Amino acid sequence: MLVSLVQVGNSKGIRLPKSILDQCQIEDKLEMEVTNNEIILKPVKNKPRAKWAGKFKEMSEIGDDELLINDSLDLSDKDWEW
DSSP: OOOOOEEETTEEEOOOOHHHHHHTTOOSOEEEEEETTEEEEEEOOOOTTTTHHHHHHHHHHTTOOOOSSOOOOOTTOTTOOO
16 A cells, blocks of 8 residues: 655644554554564554453452552651651
8 A cells, every 4th residue: 555644733643544543443543663663553452451450459459459568657667867
């Protein structure tokens, strides 16, 4: 497929047809790499924090959300200064 470059500020860009976006399941981000003078675009499929809320809720329900390190502060500690 032949595509044209379009001016985007001081840069240039390409327009990806909707059919290509749908076929490759591209939503809003692409990973770009240059290998052997070729530009390779790959869809970003994972959303690292997408399931965090559910996992935190699950941890709470099974009691696995306890602090590993005490977060209290002993103000009588001799090394503490304001």
